[in-house]
Amino acid sequence: MSDGLTADLLSSPNPSVTETIQGVLGVKPYVPSTKEIQDFRVRWKRKFQQDNPYIIDAELNIYGLRGYDAATALALAVEKAGTTNLGFRKANVSSSSSTDLSSLGVSLNGPSLLQALSNTSFKGLTGDYHFVDGQLQPPAFQIVNVNGNGGREIGFWTPTKGLVKRLVPSNGTNWNSVSGISTLIFPGDTTVVPKGWGIPTKENKLRIGVPVKSSFRQFVDVKKYPGSNTTKITGFCIDVFDTVVKTLPYDLAYEYVPFAKPDGEPAGTYNDLVYQVYLKNFDAVVGDITIVYSRSLYVDYTLPFIESGVSVFVPIEGHSTENAWFFLKPLTWDLWVSSLIFFVFIGFVVWVLEHRINGDFSRDLLLIKLAQSSGFPSQQWCSHNKNATKLFSKGSGNGGIAAAFDEIPYIRLLMPEYRSKYTVIDLSFKMEVFGF
Template sequence: MAKAAEMMSRGYAWIVADALTSLLDSVDSETIEAMQGVIGVKGYIPRSNELHNFQGRWRKRFHKDNPEMDRTELNVFGLWAYDSITALALAIERSGMTSPRFERPANGGNLTDLEAIGISSNGPSLVPLLRNFISKGLSGDFSIVDGQLLPSAFQIVNVIGKGENTVGFWTKACGISGKLKQEDHNSTNKDPLGAIVWPGQTAIVPKGWEMPTSGKKLRLGVPVKSGFTEFVKIERDAEPTGFCIDVFKEVMQLLPYAVEYEFRAFKTPDGQSAGEYNDLVYQIFLEEFDAVVGDIAILANRSRFVDFSFPYTESGVSAVVPIKDNERKNAWIFMKPLTTDLWLTIGAFFFFTGFVVWVLEHRVNKEFRGPRLQQVGMIFWFLFLNTCFCSK
């Protein structure tokens, strides 16, 4: 189906799981030809003499029982089934069971073959042994943890030619590596993976999804306005420019796939704006545009019709003022809160108050008498004492 839809050509990538990859040995040549360039993962089966001898005996037995079938390859599921039976036999030996007993069902009529066997009374003693079981089998390290089969390693293969080519391996200890390692002695030194031939018989890594050049382009609405052209600016017979347009283009370049788009100005035939921002946003709901690019605020009424991207700028009014650090070190900075005229008025009232006190006191108070310079000093000294120690 994928090949018929021309999705097995250059620019596409396909990754299949172990359920399908493990069956590649059993599929016909036509299917292999249609899967050229596919990457797959399956449980790794190490080669051994026991496995080689078992496969030889199995082929002879299978060909004897099924002479009409030519392909007699044994996949990983067959090996796991064999190791599972072996694990069950070992569990029976460890439990000390000599004669298995089965409880017959009460209703013996209309039963299938499995139901007619009955329920083993030794099951409760076998379950704990099988839920956590580790042994060496034909498939390698056969490990069952909490009732789940855990392969010790996975093999990464690339379908090429008439079969598959090994690209690398994955283990829990080492991760992905070009060679199989049971322990990660040097995590910074990874063996390189094997060469991969991608769909279309190319070694160039595809993006994974591409839109054909003849496909439908995204229709992007752009507001037409006279103010704040730093965000969006549209000139006649030219592509829109501005901060919002630049942000959109940068986002599109970061996508791992190609998307064709075109800008469409929201304007009347005479070049004027076709409406307000609410009207522009509503065009997406009317399917006139696929998206809108511009300095559009996120409002509740607009969110009823469209979905907004995350905000990339803040709206509002800001003020830029200069900071003069040298004024903070000025000894006369305490005079900044009041104007010069107000300071002069305060000084005049201080002098007037001192003069009135001197007129009233110099006749009866000896401290306000003496030379003129002493009397002037007494006036200012009296004002200073009243200003600083008036609370006392």
């Protein structure tokens, strides 16, 4: 079990909850038992009962302790940065600007506060609290084995030492030695290690559905060879899944099945693909599948395998220079005009043939739904599969757009190609992530 499940299930007052997870292994962040934590819990419980007299036996979990440490870190950072510049600076907004984001104020104390927070280090309730390269360092995790009415301590896992019996090695004990790890009690109240599939079998392979994409094929790329009637499926998501399966202590036979029509076109949207698992047409789905609540009503997800969220990219103001038309000089105007006419004609034909059946258009609907859940009105949104450059040039006041939102993994693939025209604002919304 992950740390969230372990903390919630083991602290459940319902005995039937722990009965259903007997023998299960779980991890949870390790919080040392100190006098400071005990005193803090007493003070918090007294205050909580004063404010909520009808709630009995309320307990403060690891997330509450982390929240207290985060508030302490911010308070220390404010003390270091000072409170002299608490105002906001208005940017100089030019009439030619195609985005309204430049009209937002910028905190004068923001950079110094960010620097102070990054350098903050102290002994918190949950342990050492400090940042490395802007990232809060993870704590040690405690490995527990559910047995009886609670969890038995098995050992600890740290990012640097791996699995160890103790966080501080005793005399003659090697950090990396796991010989002292407590005996595990597996489901069925047995100490015999499960073997998984004793005899590997290839008869019944798992059917793993994969999306057929026309863009962002770095994640999943389905290539069909009509001559040999074979299909080759590659990509980042495929590599991740294959690597994880290879680490399993038992054999897992599976095959990738493209979610496509007989002509090779996508058979539906990502929602349709995920729903095939519920219909038992696929045993699982692998790809750049965003974890959203509506899909979780029909399927279960793995833990996220890539950082995601939604971010925004905008045009670089003034990216055009006095030599912006220098590329036109090698060819004559007649040739440029002829090339442009053919380009527009071919693009129009492709659009007519593809725009109604292209499954990649479904991702825009997902983004709009994510934005609406954050309070953005739907009438202010449009699909960026339209000519984004043209919409940017118009501006939001003239029927165009001021910014474009997309999921962070896709933006990271786009930016190297369009770095000279667009930039990503250092702002992201931590929302759904990718999972299998």
